[in-house]
Amino acid sequence: MAPHKAPDSSRRSDRSRRAIYDAALALVGESGYRRTTIEGIAARAGVGKQTIYRWWPSKAAVLMEAFLDLAARAAEEANPQAGGGAEVDGAEYGIPDTGDLAADLKLVLRATVDELNDPLMEAPTRALTAEGIVDAKLGAEFVEKLLDPQLALYVTRLEAAKEAGQLRPDADPRIALELLIAPLTHRWLLRTLPLTHAYADTIVDYALGGLTPRP
Template sequence: MTTQRKTSPNAARRSDASRRAILTAAFDLVQEVGYAKLSIEGIAARAGVGKQTIYRWWPSKGTVLFDAFLMLSEGPAGDAGLPDTGDLEADLKVVLRATVAELNDPRYDEPMRALATEIAHDPELAAAYAERLDGPMKELKKRRLRDAQQAGQLAEDLDLDVAVEMVWGPLFNRWLQRSGPLTPEYADSVVETALNGLRPRP
């Protein structure tokens, strides 16, 4: 008779503590040294673990950084969806102003740009990003627009996927390309301009 070995609670806690230390180290280091100089060795040294511990869970520094973002977004806050006061324009302005504040936060700028570059060159990471982060967030955005559509605030034949890109796309493009100031006023203008084209026609 064989006895199955089970992970002890202490071992599970140590494993979770190591994982969080690694992800925190990756996020902190990429801000300090930039993505080009970020290395698995550097992450391991900062986290106080061996390189093999990192490679056991992640195949590359890009996947470590991605999971660091997921760790930061853990929690029930995103599950509630977008605000719905009945005033679609006001709700979208609140959300886009919050997005502007996040994109302008110096703590996130370098890590997010590094992740965007890595996603552009790594199909597997891009697929993981679409499945685990971008896809679920897009569904929350579509749900809010769908509710507005059902309330008669948006055109019945509106393509919600295209609508999401019209509302949120300009912010990310301006941020990524550094093509102009990213301000709350710009966010408001994007919402107003987009809704002018998305509302039902008389």
């Protein structure tokens, strides 16, 4: 008779954690942040409330970790060469530097368009963004853990471009990246017009070329 094998508690914990992530993201997308509760997440995930409170101190902590995990998985899928080494905050990934700044920026903005249009990402991103506007603590955490590491990648690439003489010597990389990111965010938040690759390319052309005629 084969010896009895004890259940793998770490595997069970991983399954439960993944179920909680999925439940939290699904509920915040369906019902919004405020109507999502620990009880609802636990019921959807098929775990006890005490399991969630053992791992996280609050609903906000559950949702933030679930969203960061989702963002890391999306980045890993977009960067398969990185394998399993993805950092949760996205810091392991960089914007490519092929020497062609416009092409590199268009590549990353197109990927951002795809991410914002992905139903799995859009609903929780929109819910957490909206709640972060009225909940200063949640908004600050959202910026610190997700946005700032991503924006730092733009700063690094734009600094390299400036050193290569591809940007004005007095160009501020932080302001420059806002010229790229803000239009996408504005159109996405307000749903004014479709978010497309062509629009992303145009943003890059306008940001790098300016709007005034050149001699």
